[in-house]
Amino acid sequence: MYNKNIGSKLGEPARRLLETYSKVPSDEVEKHVYTIRDEAWKVWPYPCIGQFRFLDLSISHSPHYPAILERLKTGDENFLDLGCCFGQDLRKLAADGAPSEHLYGSDLRPEFFELGYKLFRDKATLKSRFLVGDVFDASSPLSELDGKIDIIYAASFLHLFGYEDQIKVCKRIVKLLKEKKDSVVLGRQIGSSNAGEQPLRNDPTKTRWRHNEESFKKMWGEVGEMTGSKWRAEVSSEPWAGESENGQSSWNNGSIIRLRFAVFREG
Numbered sequence: 001m002y003n004k005n006i007g008s009k010l011g012e013p014a015r016r017l018l019e020t021y022s023k024v025p026s027d028e029v030e031k032h033v034y035t036i037r038d039e040a041w042k043v044w045p046y047p048c049i050g051q052f053r054f055l056d057l058s059i060s061h062s063p064h065y066p067a068i069l070e071r072l073k074t075g076d077e078n079f080l081d082l083g084c085c086f087g088q089d090l091r092k093l094a095a096d097g098a099p100s101e102h103l104y105g106s107d108l109r110p111e112f113f114e115l116g117y118k119l120f121r122d123k124a125t126l127k128s129r130f131l132v133g134d135v136f137d138a139s140s141p142l143s144e145l146d147g148k149i150d151i152i153y154a155a156s157f158l159h160l161f162g163y164e165d166q167i168k169v170c171k172r173i174v175k176l177l178k179e180k181k182d183s184v185v186l187g188r189q190i191g192s193s194n195a196g197e198q199p200l201r202n203d204p205t206k207t208r209w210r211h212n213e214e215s216f217k218k219m220w221g222e223v224g225e226m227t228g229s230k231w232r233a234e235v236s237s238e239p240w241a242g243e244s245e246n247g248q249s250s251w252n253n254g255s256i257i258r259l260r261f262a263v264f265r266e267g
């Protein structure tokens with residue numbers, strides 16, 4: 001779904017980030033966002049691009065954000081934005097004082113990394129590394145980070161896949177994270193109060209799994225058993241207040257929810 005107008009999506013935090021971190025003159029910010037958004041839409045039409053949801057800087061809405069930021073500010077911990085697209089959440093952390101050389105981004109499509117640099121005008125200053133890779137490819141450059149990450153952010157990511165593939169991604173996440181207490185993966189995504197497989201918008205022969213709080217926790221129980229590790233999943237949900245993903249009013253029959261999660265390693 002492509003929104004022609006930015007409406008209220010350019011909130012104060014995103015505007016401040018673009019004006020102060022990226023040094024985009026305030027009267028050019030909106031035009032700048034439209035231009036880069038349209039370039040990204042041509043790469044792949046994700047709803048989070050079409051609906052300007054990348055401007056939410058969603059990591060900062062997590063109740064764990066202050067603690068995560070403090071952990072990163074020590075310079076002893078590494079952060080990975082998995083499926084980062086523009087990498088806006090990584091920029092938010094950098095602007096708030098996290099050392100950027102400890103922040104990594106990864107995505108299937110390298111075009112998004114370049115668009116992230118263009119959006120945030122920081123190619124010369126940001127010390128973060130962006131690794132191209134399919135999360136399902138064990139031999140991708142992402143494997144360089146195996147066992148080295150303390151905090152993973154995975155927003156609007158797991159919900160792209162069916163249940164079996166989500167299990168595979170979670171196992172990959174376990175492998176990327178350090179084997180220690182309080183390694184954590186957090187994020188937000190679309191879910192459904194009636195958890196289950198749902199047909200893909202563009203290809204009804206494929207499905208993706210929409211979680212509710214219970215099914216998400218259960219999945220992490222399974223992942224723990226499969227990987228010999230123990231996880232505590234904090235999950236909350238709220239009714240979906242956003243727009244339809246496909247422009248159809250029938251899209252949300254009341255069951256669509258937004259899930260927020262933080263899954264901590266316990267053992």
Ligand SMILES: C[S@@+](CC[C@H](N)C(=O)[O-])C[C@H]1O[C@@H](n2cnc3c(N)ncnc32)[C@H](O)[C@@H]1O
Pocket residue numbers: 044046047048053054058082083084085086106107108109112133134135136154155156157160
């Ligand atoms: C819906 S976007 C979410 C972007 C960002 N995390 C956010 O919250 O705005 C999903 C991202 O995951 C990436 N992606 C999709 N499939 C992937 C895969 N198999 N491996 C790695 N990245 C993938 C896409 O290229 C895209 O940038």
